[in-house]
Amino acid sequence: MADRQTLPEQSQRPAAWGRWIRLALWAAILVGAVLLSKWLVLILLIAIGLWPLSLVTGLVILALISIRRGGWTWMKGWLAARIRGLTVPALSVLTALIVGAVVIIATDQAVYKALGEGLFGEAIKLALANLGRAYGALYEGALGSPVKIMQALGKWSQGEGLKPVLSALRGPSDSLVQSVPYIFAGLAVALGFRAGLFNIGAEGQIGIGWLAAVLVGFSVSGLPAAVHLPLAIVAGAVAAGVWAGIAGFLKARTGAHEVITTIMLNYVVFRLSDWLLCGPLEHTQGTCRTKEILPSAYLPRFLDHPVTVHWGFVLSLIAAALVGWFLFRTIWGFELRTVGANPSAARYGGMSVAKNFVLAMFLSGCLAGLAGAAQGLGITHNIALGFRAGYGFDSIALALLGKSHPTGVVGASLLFGMLRAGASRMQSVAGIPTEIVQIVQSLVIIFIAAPAIIRSLFRLGAPKREEIEVTVFSRGWGA
Numbered sequence: 001m002a003d004r005q006t007l008p009e010q011s012q013r014p015a016a017w018g019r020w021i022r023l024a025l026w027a028a029i030l031v032g033a034v035l036l037s038k039w040l041v042l043i044l045l046i047a048i049g050l051w052p053l054s055l056v057t058g059l060v061i062l063a064l065i066s067i068r069r070g071g072w073t074w075m076k077g078w079l080a081a082r083i084r085g086l087t088v089p090a091l092s093v094l095t096a097l098i099v100g101a102v103v104i105i106a107t108d109q110a111v112y113k114a115l116g117e118g119l120f121g122e123a124i125k126l127a128l129a130n131l132g133r134a135y136g137a138l139y140e141g142a143l144g145s146p147v148k149i150m151q152a153l154g155k156w157s158q159g160e161g162l163k164p165v166l167s168a169l170r171g172p173s174d175s176l177v178q179s180v181p182y183i184f185a186g187l188a189v190a191l192g193f194r195a196g197l198f199n200i201g202a203e204g205q206i207g208i209g210w211l212a213a214v215l216v217g218f219s220v221s222g223l224p225a226a227v228h229l230p231l232a233i234v235a236g237a238v239a240a241g242v243w244a245g246i247a248g249f250l251k252a253r254t255g256a257h258e259v260i261t262t263i264m265l266n267y268v269v270f271r272l273s274d275w276l277l278c279g280p281l282e283h284t285q286g287t288c289r290t291k292e293i294l295p296s297a298y299l300p301r302f303l304d305h306p307v308t309v310h311w312g313f314v315l316s317l318i319a320a321a322l323v324g325w326f327l328f329r330t331i332w333g334f335e336l337r338t339v340g341a342n343p344s345a346a347r348y349g350g351m352s353v354a355k356n357f358v359l360a361m362f363l364s365g366c367l368a369g370l371a372g373a374a375q376g377l378g379i380t381h382n383i384a385l386g387f388r389a390g391y392g393f394d395s396i397a398l399a400l401l402g403k404s405h406p407t408g409v410v411g412a413s414l415l416f417g418m419l420r421a422g423a424s425r426m427q428s429v430a431g432i433p434t435e436i437v438q439i440v441q442s443l444v445i446i447f448i449a450a451p452a453i454i455r456s457l458f459r460l461g462a463p464k465r466e467e468i469e470v471t472v473f474s475r476g477w478g479a
Contacts, residue, residue, distance in 0.1 A: 041302040041309055042165075046153070048172040049144040089401075091454050092447035093415070100440040101131050104432060134430040138437070141425025142418035144171035166307045171421065173307040177379065179417025181206065181391040183316035184371035186398030186409040187323050188364045192258075193404040194327055195360035196340035201247065201262025202368040203392025204269035205240040209369025211273060212239035214376040214383045215281070217293030228296040233315075233373050240369025241362045243269075248361025252354035258361070270388070277385045288385035299378035312374035317410070319367060324406040326363075336360055368392065397445045416441060 033040065047054040066075035105111060105127045114123035145168065152168040185202045192199035199205075213236030220228060247261040274288075283291035299310045327333040338346040339356040347353050371391060376383055394416060402408025423437035447454050454460070 037314075038302050042162075042169075045169040045172045045176075045307070045309070046149065046165075048175070049149045049169055050146055051143065052146070087460065088451045088454050089448055091458055091460075092444050092451075095447055095454065095457065096440045096443035097135070099443050100436055101135070103439055104131055104134055104436060130430065134426055134432045134436075137426040137429035137432075138419075138422035140422070141171055141429075142175050142422035144169055162304070166303055166305075170306045171425075173303075173309050174421035175414070175418040176309050176313050177417075178420045179413045180310075180312045180316050180374050180378070181371035181389075182394065182398055182413035182416050183320060183410055184367050184374065185391050185395035186402060186413050187320060187406060188367035188371070189395045189399035190402060190404040190406070190409050191323060191327070191336075191367065192360055192364040193399055194340050195336045195356060196343065197248075197251070197258050197357065197360055197364070199244065199247075199262055199361065199364045199368075200259050200396065201244060201265050201392070202364075202371075202395045203388060203390070204262070204266035205244050205365045205368035206372040206375075206392050207269045207273055207387065208243045208365075208372070209236035209240035210372030210376045210383050210387060211276070212236045212369070213297075213373035214290055214293055214381075217297035217377060218291050218382075221294060223296060225296040225298075228294065229299065229377070232293070232297045232377055233370070236373030236376070237366040237369045240372065241364075241366035244365025244368070245358055245362040248358040251361070252357045266392075273383075273387070274385065277383065283382075290382045290384070293377065293381050297377055298381065299374065301378075308379070310374075310378040312378040315370070315374065319370060320406040320410050323367070327406075332359070368395075394441075397441070401445060401448055415444075 062075060062078070066072065066078070069075075108127060108130055110130070111123050111127045114120075114126055148168045149165075152164040155164045156162060185206060188202050188205070189199050213232045216232040216235040217228075220231065223231070243265065244262070247256075247258045247265060250256040250261050251258050277290065278288040281290045282288055299312050301308060301310045303309065325333075327337060335346065335351045336356050336359065338349070338351060339353050339360075343353045346356075375387075380387075398409055398412045398416060401412035402410070419437050419441055423434040426432045426437070427434050
């Protein structure tokens with residue numbers, strides 16, 4: 001009898017040991033990734049810059065895997081399952097770029113002058129040359145020049161060091177850096193959408209998070225970086241979360257619509273920051289700028305200048321994974337999504353609608369605050385008057401483009417980050433105003449929001465039932 005009782009205990013020991021071994025392996029992988037982070041990021045930037053070669057390499061690896069999984073049939077099914085949902089977004093970007101090209105040609109004064117003189121061939125030649133220069137600059141600013149990257153890698157192999165490679169990788173680096181606040185802010189709005197709340201106050205919440213993180217960054221001294229940096233990040237997140245929670249509380253207690261309250265809170269942040277930065281927090285009179293944060297609060301960069309990718313990018317990906325886990329793998333996330341889909345049914349099922357409103361707005365604000373903290377601790381190292389860059393308002397489009405799903409938000413954020421990084425080079429090299437890129441972004445949003453336009457233009461069939469995803473992102477007034 002005693003032997004029978006010990007059998008379950010003995011059978012549980014291998015399972016427990018297996019869990020500990022898996023945890024140890026994951027811990028070892030994590031430590032190894034941190035130690036090799038510099039080289040991993042370098043490989044990532046090279047892969048982005050040489051994306052055609054990376055794509056071919058990926059397909060070759062997939063083909064080798066398919067040999068053991070079922071051959072061409074398995075590979076075709078695997079690719080179809082993942083590409084099917086990307087067809088409309090990819091064609092939307094292509095169509096937006098075509099329309100943007102028409103705008104560039106239509107606003108070129110040199111083309112008008114040639115047409116006025118009757119030189120139609122010269123006008124077409126000028127238009128195509130300017131268009132090629134503009135989009136070439138946009139591409140190089142966003143993804144770098146593959147030729148220059150290959151040349152730099154050749155110099156590195158000859159012992160000239162990493163400096164030429166880093167210079168050639170500035171484009172991919174800027175794209176990733178620009179995508180960081182987009183990812184955080186897009187996740188913030190997407191999480192609110194999942195709860196049926198329209199958080200239009202991400203811009204102000206970014207400002208509060210930025211301000212709080214920088215304030216802790218320069219006012220708290222004597223701490224090691226392992227304590228100071230997390231403290232500044234948490235301060236930025238919590239401050240923005242509490243600020244957004246005001247709108248959630250008003251929604252829960254009085255029914256005040258979050259669109260109105262978050263817009264009003266935006267203006268409170270703008271005016272409050274104007275007073276603080278030109279008054280109590282101003283470091284040098286006339287600059288309306290705080291002092292620099294202490295080095296212990298810097299978000300470390302992976303590589304030397306001009307590559308500016310910092311650990312905020314990794315934190316944004318971790319945040320996306322955590323938001324996905326929270327929404328789709330936890331009871332709290334299930335309740336939040338249920339409240340967003342049907343508050344009456346959620347209330348009938350015993351869920352607290354008011355609590356979920358406050359929780360959703362608090363978490364949404366925390367994510368937006370992380371966007372500000374990443375900018376303040378990783379890029380500017382201070383906060384100055386006029387810090388607003390429109391990330392909060394663009395995040396609404398990102399959440400819609402990503403269908404309020406973390407993976408979709410990350411993809412849309414990377415796209416917008418590339419366009420934003422390429423816009424500055426397009427302006428400096430080709431003399432094309434950055435507003436052209438904003439037109440392209442707007443058109444991408446329109447085409448993805450109305451996929452019937454793209455399906456009609458390119459004669460695509462009707463979407464399959466499983467491809468249709470409807471996301472509740474707002475309800476009527478007083479709901």
